[in-house]
Amino acid sequence: MKKHLLLLLIICSSAVAAPRALVFQSDFGLGDGAVSAMQGVAFGVANELPIFDLTHEIPTYDIWVAALSLKQTAPYWPRGTVFVSVVDPGVGTERKSVVLKTKTGHYFVTPDNGTLTFVAETMGIDAVREIDEAVNRRADSTQSYTFHGRDVYAYTGARLAAGVISFEEVGGLLDGVLKLSYQPAVYHAEQSLIVGSIFKLDVRYGNVWSNISGELFKQLGLETGDVVSVQILKDDQPIFAGEVPYTSTFGAVEAGEPLLYLNSLLNVSLALNMDSFARKHSISYGEGWSIKLQPAN
Secondary structure (H helix, E strand, O other): OHHHHHHHHHHHHHHHHOOOOEEEEEOOOOOOOHHHHHHHHHHHHOOOOOEEEEEOOOOOOOHHHHHHHHHHHHHHOOOOOEEEEEOOOOOOOOOOEEEEEEOOOOEEEEEOOOOOHHHHHHHOEEEEEEOOOOOOOOOOOOOOOOOHHHHHHHHHHHHHHHOOOOHHHOOOEEOOOOOOOOOOOEEEHHHOEEEEEEEEEEOOOOEEEEEEEHHHHHHHOOOOOOEEEEEEEEOOEEEEEEEEEEOOOHHHOOOOOEEEEEOOOOEEEEEEOOEOHHHHHOOOOOOOEEEEEEEOO
């Protein structure tokens, strides 16, 4: 009996001590050793860490895409996962380095430059701490000002994932995180109008993805085959206006023709069948880009 109890305690202790997954994201690309350097720092902290890559192909300096990529991916990782996101055009400046713990129990290690906008909103803020670089920085790196991804974020993320430090040991508490500006998706019943934002482009195919959920879109009372009046604006200046059929598949329209559909995240999107909607109509995404939907008359 005692042997069985001892074995159970050992198994439970091992389970608690198991390291969390560490997931890297950056705009570094894979053309040089920057990503490998970050991974090497993490491996040096704890060589049993399970290390993964979300992506290193974020467009250079594009904080918006970094923020959206975390929102799109993080919910599918288990509680306790530590994400290190380094898209840091302000590296070496006074911008803060932080760790966000969400209400879902995920951790995000990143510069506080808007990268946390969407995970903070969708996963909730449990607490935010500023990284204390006096203790949470790679040894002998204080003369380096341009690679905090290696010297601060990978190092701190690995220590947190491995249990070398607790979340409380990251640094002092902050009130919140810096947020990017955008138009939330809103339904205006009196006008039978939905207003939202262009959140991203499916860059390979040129499809245009909004933040308007399928549930909100239902408020317009449309069925597949109905026609939607669509406006896309940049800083309130019209870029596209037209009537587009609401379909469930690309093949419901002829090649080169537009359609409105629900994408893999079940958000309203626009496409041209076998062509690029974004390229044809010069559409981009992010701050200042908005979309309006109404039933066509």
